[in-house]
Amino acid sequence: MNTLPDTQAYTHPHQFLSASHDENSRRTRIVVLLTAVMMVGEIAAGFYTGSMALLADGFHMATHAGALGIAALAYGYARRHAGDARFSFGTGKVGDLAGFASAALLAIVAAVMAFESVLRLYNPVEVAFGDATLVAVLGLGVNLVSAFLLGGGHSHGHGHGHSHGHKAHAHTPHDHDHPHHDHPHHDHPHHGEAQPGAARGQDNNLRGAYLHVLADALTSVLAIVALLAGGALGWVWLDPVMGVVGGLVIARWSWSLMRDTASVLLDQTDTQLAGEVTEVVEGPGDVRIADLHVWRIGPDSHAAIVSVVAPFGLTCDAIRARLAPVHELKHVTVECRHAA
Structure with missing residues (x-):
């Protein structure tokens, strides 16, 4: 059972x-x-x-x-x-x-x-x-x-005062990827407090x-x-x-x-932050963002929904790790669609 x-x-x-x-x-x-x-x-x-x-x-x-x-x-x-x-x-x-x-x-x-x-x-x-x-x-x-x-x-x-040099957020690993399926997977990571150096x-x-x-x-x-x-x-x-x-x-x-x-x-997209998210996710050249929403949910906080098309074997945890240095994001949903 x-x-x-x-x-x-x-x-x-x-x-x-x-x-x-x-x-x-x-x-x-x-x-x-x-x-x-x-x-x-x-x-x-x-x-x-x-x-x-x-x-x-x-x-x-x-x-x-x-x-x-x-x-x-x-x-x-x-x-x-x-x-x-x-x-x-x-x-x-x-x-x-x-x-x-x-x-x-x-x-x-x-x-x-x-x-x-x-x-x-x-x-x-x-x-x-x-x-x-x-x-x-x-x-x-x-x-x-x-x-x-x-x-x-x-x-x-x-401004956001973006910086990629500081220590990433600590997340509890949890993998929802299933390599042999082609349906979307949603990952809602737990976020801690804002980094001390965050704007x-x-x-x-x-x-x-x-x-x-x-x-x-x-x-x-x-x-x-x-x-x-x-x-x-x-x-x-x-x-x-x-x-x-x-x-x-x-x-x-x-x-x-x-x-x-x-x-x-009205949840207007933060274009500067969306550009940073696109940069860190697509930077390695192995995935493409299919759908992206970035909006503000508090004075110090933004939320994001990131839908990516990725090869088999690349998990949502890996995408989430790439987003960790973007300190403005306090609530993130990652969706992975695996290309044939």
Whole structure:
């Protein structure tokens, strides 16, 4: 009587959160608190002084506080459900979903900011320049502190930093090849932690929070410039003009974040990484890739499905060994089809 093999040695968790997930979550919660406190102060001061730039900064900060709150909730949700089997590839992309939401809110902020500023150009009001400037400077200080907190965990790079020289992942050997059959064989290797030298991916949830803070800082700087010029030179028109400029810059940031997060959510192929996979698999010249899918499943993690046409005797384990130096791959499925 045949005994079915034990699969425990071949199973693995699907937790693909960033290595800095918990630290980024803590930073974001601190910034949410700072932003909420400053938001109340700026809105109150804006109504008191009559400054459009200051009111815009306060109301936009309210929107940013909401977006930062979404980022904080996303970190918590991803951590709580990291082991939930309902998520096929874990919760590593929850942050990208939150980042997309942040980008949408940034776009709304930009549109409202520009619209209100244009209205103020045609209907100027008296501004208490001195009081408004003091509050704007205070708001800028809070924004800079927040940017410093989030910037400590924010990765600005987009490259992979590929390297083939480091030690390969250790895998438990398990061969599913049957030399006398011509049907496909699927191999799901167990992957350990990322290599110490691996380049850290970009956390789009943190990036969204970071851009909201930068948008606040930009609005504060523009408000300060407009208020100083208005008080010294009487250029009341500069206040709403700065609002239009700020809206255009924020819209550009919004588009960039929306584009990048959408590509992750839609499982867009990482062409650079796919090229590296093709290079290491087909390099020896004995196999050809028939089908290849490479996509991102977390800030530090990518998945790949590699289907190869190989001669008899070349196993899926051998193909998997070739992929070991590609440190970005944390979940790989190898399919071997044997040519006649």
